[in-house]
Every structure is written in C-alpha cells, then in structure tokens.
Amino acid sequence: MKFSKGQSCDTCLLKCDIYSTLIKTENGMEENKPLHAILKKHDVICKQGTEVTHAIFLVKGSAKLYIEGLNNRNIILYILKPPAYIGLLSFFDSPFYSYSVTALEESEVCFIELGLVKKLYVENHELLLSLNKAFGKSVTSIMKKIISLNQKQIRGRIAENLIYLSELHNSHSFHLGLSRKEIGEMTAISEENTVRLLTEFSKEKIIATKGRNIEILDMPLLKKISEVG
Amino acid sequence: MKFSKGQSCDTCLLKCDIYSTLIKTENGMEENKPLHAILKKHDVICKQGTEVTHAIFLVKGSAKLYIEGLNNRNIILYILKPPAYIGLLSFFDSPFYSYSVTALEESEVCFIELGLVKKLYVENHELLLSLNKAFGKSVTSIMKKIISLNQKQIRGRIAENLIYLSELHNSHSFHLGLSRKEIGEMTAISEENTVRLLTEFSKEKIIATKGRNIEILDMPLLKKISEVG
DNA sequence: ATATAAAGTTGATATATAACAATGTTACAA
DNA sequence: TTGTAACATTGTTATATATCAACTTTATAT
CATH class of the missing domain: 2.60.120.10 (Jelly Rolls)
Incomplete structure (x- = not known):
C-alpha cells in the first residue's frame, strides 16, 4: 500500500x-x-x-x-x-x-x-x-445473500452468482477478477464443486469459459436455474 | 391488531x-x-x-x-x-x-x-x-448469523442458539416463546432434526427440557459445542 | 366432553455436497 | 530456462442433513 x-x-x-x-x-x-x-x-x-x-x-x-x-x-x-x-x-x-x-x-x-x-x-x-x-x-443485498446461501442448492447459487457478476461488469462477457476458490467463497461452495459446476454449465452451453473469461450464452436459462434454487 | x-x-x-x-x-x-x-x-x-x-x-x-x-x-x-x-x-x-x-x-x-x-x-x-x-x-449480529448458518454444523448451531436465547432471557432457565419448528427456522435446521438435537442434549445432561421450558445445565460445554462448530 | 388441528417425536431412507486424492496447467521467480 | 508454487480439474468416497412416513401428545374449538 x-x-x-x-x-x-x-x-x-x-x-x-x-x-x-x-x-x-x-x-x-x-x-x-x-x-x-x-x-x-x-x-x-x-x-x-x-x-x-x-x-x-x-x-x-x-x-x-x-x-x-x-x-x-x-x-x-x-x-x-x-x-x-x-x-x-x-x-x-x-x-x-x-x-x-x-x-x-x-x-x-x-x-x-x-x-x-x-x-x-x-x-x-x-x-x-x-x-x-x-x-x-x-443490508438489502445481504438479506438476499442469506436466502441464497441457505435455501438454494449449489447449481442455483452458482447461476445466481454468474448473473450477479454479469450485472457488475455490465456485460454478458467478462473477465473474472476472481479465482475458482473465490467464486466458491461467494457462493459457499467447495472449490472442487465450483469447478465442476462451471464445466457442467459449459457443456450445457449455458456459458462459455476460457480461463477466467466467462461469457453467458443463455441468460434466460441461467435465470431459471437461479430462481428454481 | x-x-x-x-x-x-x-x-x-x-x-x-x-x-x-x-x-x-x-x-x-x-x-x-x-x-x-x-x-x-x-x-x-x-x-x-x-x-x-x-x-x-x-x-x-x-x-x-x-x-x-x-x-x-x-x-x-x-x-x-x-x-x-x-x-x-x-x-x-x-x-x-x-x-x-x-x-x-x-x-x-x-x-x-x-x-x-x-x-x-x-x-x-x-x-x-x-x-x-x-x-x-x-448488522454486526447478522454477520455472525451468516457465519453460523454456513460454517457450523447443526449441533453447533443449536448450541449457539440456546446460548442466544438464554442471554435474551437473562437466565439459564427460560420458557421458549417458540415452537421447535421456529427454533429450526432460527438455525436453518429441519424441524425433525431440531427435536432430535434437543433430546440428544437432554440425554447428555447439557440441558433439561419440559415442553417449551428449557434449562441449561452445562453452559461451558454448550459454549464449547457452539465454538467448535 | 369430544373432535380436530397443531405440535412434537422417532426411525428409516435418500441425497446433496464436502472431503480426499491424484494429476494437469499456468504463472512467475531465480 | 528451469523450478516452484498457485491455480484448476476430475474421479471416488464419506457424511451431514433433509425428507418421508407413521405415530403420540398437547392444545383449541365446538
């Protein structure tokens, strides 16, 4: 510093x-x-x-x-x-x-x-x-987070988080400033499962990943996954 | 009203x-x-x-x-x-x-x-x-809650909650204004497991329960269980 | 007093997710 | 350029906890 x-x-x-x-x-x-x-x-x-x-x-x-x-x-x-x-x-x-x-x-x-x-x-x-x-x-955002972490399962949490990051970057295609471990820390998911879910979403053509670059291909589906929990 | x-x-x-x-x-x-x-x-x-x-x-x-x-x-x-x-x-x-x-x-x-x-x-x-x-x-208390709900397991969460309620009532012996289901809602535990844990603690002589009346018998142990997670 | 609903309890089973382990890949410093 | 550490990936196994189901007890209303 x-x-x-x-x-x-x-x-x-x-x-x-x-x-x-x-x-x-x-x-x-x-x-x-x-x-x-x-x-x-x-x-x-x-x-x-x-x-x-x-x-x-x-x-x-x-x-x-x-x-x-x-x-x-x-x-x-x-x-x-x-x-x-x-x-x-x-x-x-x-x-x-x-x-x-x-x-x-x-x-x-x-x-x-x-x-x-x-x-x-x-x-x-x-x-x-x-x-x-x-x-x-x-405070409002923290309330949302509590619900998410406690009542959604990991697929829903990752989906929600990807939407969050997309909104933060104002684009469907963005560079994560975060490691997989940190994505896990945002969603309370183990690093391993975070990786698994991201590749899963890739295979399902919901997102495309290249290293830390992420592109959201099917936002409506992602939103659905996020909402279902 | x-x-x-x-x-x-x-x-x-x-x-x-x-x-x-x-x-x-x-x-x-x-x-x-x-x-x-x-x-x-x-x-x-x-x-x-x-x-x-x-x-x-x-x-x-x-x-x-x-x-x-x-x-x-x-x-x-x-x-x-x-x-x-x-x-x-x-x-x-x-x-x-x-x-x-x-x-x-x-x-x-x-x-x-x-x-x-x-x-x-x-x-x-x-x-x-x-x-x-x-x-x-x-806000401070909510931060604590997030940690508790996400990083402790159910035994630790129930222990922590019993301590919280005891402090709220300013006594080791108090009447719950809450149902077992509501205790579950405070700790994000299913109603069934909430019951199971309370009877478990009773059998271990950590608490004594009679309906909705609860007495904490071994506060140091309860604190330990809460801290371990 | 009796019926009906709400709350509490216990056991058996299913499952989501972490933990473990091993290995590959990339970034970075000597 | 090579070595080392951080990061990423994949498969297997273990386990904490929810869910389901059946039953008992306690409240509440008629």
Missing part, C-alpha cells in the same frame, strides 16, 4: 459525498486533505476485528468484502466497485470492523479521518442521509 | 429516542401523537415486500424478525424485545421492507409516521445518530 497526501480532491473525478460536504461547509479543504493510497492486488484495505479509524472510499479498481469465518474460511458478501464507501457497515455502530476488504486488482482508495466525517455530519445531515442510503442498500 | 390513538407518550415507560427528540424540539406532542397498537400472538407487525410508511417501536412483548425465503421457508434472524426499533433495517434505504416481523406473544407497538421521523432527524442529528447506532448493531 503506497500512501500519498499530496493528491487533491479537486482533481478527483468521483466527488464523493464527503468532498461535496467539505466544500459546502466552511471546513477548509487544505487542512483536511484525505490520505490517498494506491493498492496492489491482494492488499488488505480493512481487516475484520481491527479498529475503525477512517472512512474509506474506493476510487479506482475493485475489492472484495468478506467475513472471515471458522477454520480460515471466508464468505465473500459482494464485490465493491467505485464509487463505494468501504467502512460503511461498521461505520456508525461498533469501533471494530465486522468484515474485511481486500483489493482484487490495482486499486485506489481515500482514507478520511473518522473525526472529520463525524464533525461533518453533525453539521450537515445531508451527508449522514446519503451515507445511510448506501448503508441500507448493503 | 387493535389500534388506539388516545395513548400518550407521557405515560409510556420506555421513552424512545423519537419521543425525547419530539419534546426537545418545538414540534408539539399533541398533533404528533403516535398510533399505539396492541397485538396478539402471530399478528404481523410488518410484512416483507410491503411499503415502509411508519417507524415502528416495540414497547411491550416480543417479536421475531425473519426473512421469507423460498418455498415458504423462513429464516428468523433474531428476536426483538423492547425497547426496539422494528422498521430499522429498511428505514433509510428502500421504501419496502426486506423482512417481516410478527409478534410472539401479546405485544404492544407504536407507529410513528415516517414523515415525522424524517422531519425530526433533519432538525436533530442526535436522533439520526442513535438510530444509526441501533442499525449498526443489527
């Missing part, structure tokens, strides 16, 4: 809610410059169990948000793409992260001191409301 | 955050009297998929919060006891509930118009912060 404090928000293309609040209020931009960091693949952005000290904003790249469970097994809840708040779910409540986030590729994030964020949203409820909104979205 | 609008917050013993905000600000108490309701067992308090129109506050009794999944199967996430916000998780984000809540016994709730709550927390961030805090707590 490479930090730099020179970077100015003025040149940032994303303009997060925190930034817009900062310039709206009389809090100077200069003394509150966020910490900018460039991350390599596999770099840990935040770690389950550690203290929440900054709001983190994903500016570039992508990351996986996951809970570290028993026996070194992870469950990936979702993939983050910019613009996304990372500290979000742990933000208001506990001082400790209840999950971890690591970069899936070369990425960039901003660290904004929690003290500043808190100060800002006491002065400005717009910010708190917008943070809340993003927060709520995550 | 029996409604009454006569009830005044002044006589309420709980004094929720919304009430304290209401009297702190110049919003009159009289014109903003909440809708008070008395519920019977099994009464639905809010229903997954329906519009969120009120903040709901549980004043008396208890309720189960659950997601309605596939094939009429539910997953109970947790039990609510007063004081508790019910609309919470769906509050900020979506206009629709992502879960359902029903009363487990004769209970009382307050319905506070969402418009009023929103107006209040724009005027008063203290309220928003306190709602947020409660919100965050739920």
Whole structure:
C-alpha cells in the first residue's frame, strides 16, 4: 500500500459525498486533505476485528468484502466497485470492523479521518442521509445473500452468482477478477464443486469459459436455474 | 391488531429516542401523537415486500424478525424485545421492507409516521445518530448469523442458539416463546432434526427440557459445542 | 366432553455436497 | 530456462442433513 497526501480532491473525478460536504461547509479543504493510497492486488484495505479509524472510499479498481469465518474460511458478501464507501457497515455502530476488504486488482482508495466525517455530519445531515442510503442498500443485498446461501442448492447459487457478476461488469462477457476458490467463497461452495459446476454449465452451453473469461450464452436459462434454487 | 390513538407518550415507560427528540424540539406532542397498537400472538407487525410508511417501536412483548425465503421457508434472524426499533433495517434505504416481523406473544407497538421521523432527524442529528447506532448493531449480529448458518454444523448451531436465547432471557432457565419448528427456522435446521438435537442434549445432561421450558445445565460445554462448530 | 388441528417425536431412507486424492496447467521467480 | 508454487480439474468416497412416513401428545374449538 503506497500512501500519498499530496493528491487533491479537486482533481478527483468521483466527488464523493464527503468532498461535496467539505466544500459546502466552511471546513477548509487544505487542512483536511484525505490520505490517498494506491493498492496492489491482494492488499488488505480493512481487516475484520481491527479498529475503525477512517472512512474509506474506493476510487479506482475493485475489492472484495468478506467475513472471515471458522477454520480460515471466508464468505465473500459482494464485490465493491467505485464509487463505494468501504467502512460503511461498521461505520456508525461498533469501533471494530465486522468484515474485511481486500483489493482484487490495482486499486485506489481515500482514507478520511473518522473525526472529520463525524464533525461533518453533525453539521450537515445531508451527508449522514446519503451515507445511510448506501448503508441500507448493503443490508438489502445481504438479506438476499442469506436466502441464497441457505435455501438454494449449489447449481442455483452458482447461476445466481454468474448473473450477479454479469450485472457488475455490465456485460454478458467478462473477465473474472476472481479465482475458482473465490467464486466458491461467494457462493459457499467447495472449490472442487465450483469447478465442476462451471464445466457442467459449459457443456450445457449455458456459458462459455476460457480461463477466467466467462461469457453467458443463455441468460434466460441461467435465470431459471437461479430462481428454481 | 387493535389500534388506539388516545395513548400518550407521557405515560409510556420506555421513552424512545423519537419521543425525547419530539419534546426537545418545538414540534408539539399533541398533533404528533403516535398510533399505539396492541397485538396478539402471530399478528404481523410488518410484512416483507410491503411499503415502509411508519417507524415502528416495540414497547411491550416480543417479536421475531425473519426473512421469507423460498418455498415458504423462513429464516428468523433474531428476536426483538423492547425497547426496539422494528422498521430499522429498511428505514433509510428502500421504501419496502426486506423482512417481516410478527409478534410472539401479546405485544404492544407504536407507529410513528415516517414523515415525522424524517422531519425530526433533519432538525436533530442526535436522533439520526442513535438510530444509526441501533442499525449498526443489527448488522454486526447478522454477520455472525451468516457465519453460523454456513460454517457450523447443526449441533453447533443449536448450541449457539440456546446460548442466544438464554442471554435474551437473562437466565439459564427460560420458557421458549417458540415452537421447535421456529427454533429450526432460527438455525436453518429441519424441524425433525431440531427435536432430535434437543433430546440428544437432554440425554447428555447439557440441558433439561419440559415442553417449551428449557434449562441449561452445562453452559461451558454448550459454549464449547457452539465454538467448535 | 369430544373432535380436530397443531405440535412434537422417532426411525428409516435418500441425497446433496464436502472431503480426499491424484494429476494437469499456468504463472512467475531465480 | 528451469523450478516452484498457485491455480484448476476430475474421479471416488464419506457424511451431514433433509425428507418421508407413521405415530403420540398437547392444545383449541365446538
């Protein structure tokens, strides 16, 4: 992880809610410059169990948000793409992260001191409301995940996940930033069965795979498989 | 569900955050009297998929919060006891509930118009912060639940659930407000296996059961079983 | 008090999925 | 360029857990 404090928000293309609040209020931009960091693949952005000290904003790249469970097994809840708040779910409540986030590729994030964020949203409820909104979205997706993991069987889970990834990439044809093992961690399926199911779907001409490149050939069927469970 | 609008917050013993905000600000108490309701067992308090129109506050009794999944199967996430916000998780984000809540016994709730709550927390961030805090707590507990349901096996899940219920009742000996089927819905275990495990634990002198009364005899062992998975 | 439904129980069987093992393939560093 | 580690694949076996079926007990309503 490479930090730099020179970077100015003025040149940032994303303009997060925190930034817009900062310039709206009389809090100077200069003394509150966020910490900018460039991350390599596999770099840990935040770690389950550690203290929440900054709001983190994903500016570039992508990351996986996951809970570290028993026996070194992870469950990936979702993939983050910019613009996304990372500290979000742990933000208001506990001082400790209840999950971890690591970069899936070369990425960039901003660290904004929690003290500043808190100060800002006491002065400005717009910010708190917008943070809340993003927060709520995550909850809805987590509910869906719980149903999926517990009530669908592996074929349905993989199908659902492929649809999710396709929507994330906005295309029926995309490059997985994820290993088979990680696909397994998103669906709570063993690595071996993940592989088996992907080749099964290939044989059935529902998808086409070439290494980590995936193309969805029969989306309606995939949706059906996902819905049946 | 029996409604009454006569009830005044002044006589309420709980004094929720919304009430304290209401009297702190110049919003009159009289014109903003909440809708008070008395519920019977099994009464639905809010229903997954329906519009969120009120903040709901549980004043008396208890309720189960659950997601309605596939094939009429539910997953109970947790039990609510007063004081508790019910609309919470769906509050900020979506206009629709992502879960359902029903009363487990004769209970009382307050319905506070969402418009009023929103107006209040724009005027008063203290309220928003306190709602947020409660919100965050739920998220943490849901994370735990995901791990439990996906990475522990049924013995560990039942053990964990018995500990949870014991803590909820603040006693090693308590009356379940839940059927065996509902215990199964809390742990994602079939009703039959739920029964089997409870009798198993009884035979092993870890618990003692008499109908829906449960006494935990060996808490350390139960904790061990829960941790091992 | 009796009927009927809901809840609880127990055993036998089926099955989805993980775990194990072995091997092939690709990426990457010395 | 070769060696090493991470990733991917395939077949076999083991097992946890659901499902099915039959039965008992307890509530609830007439």
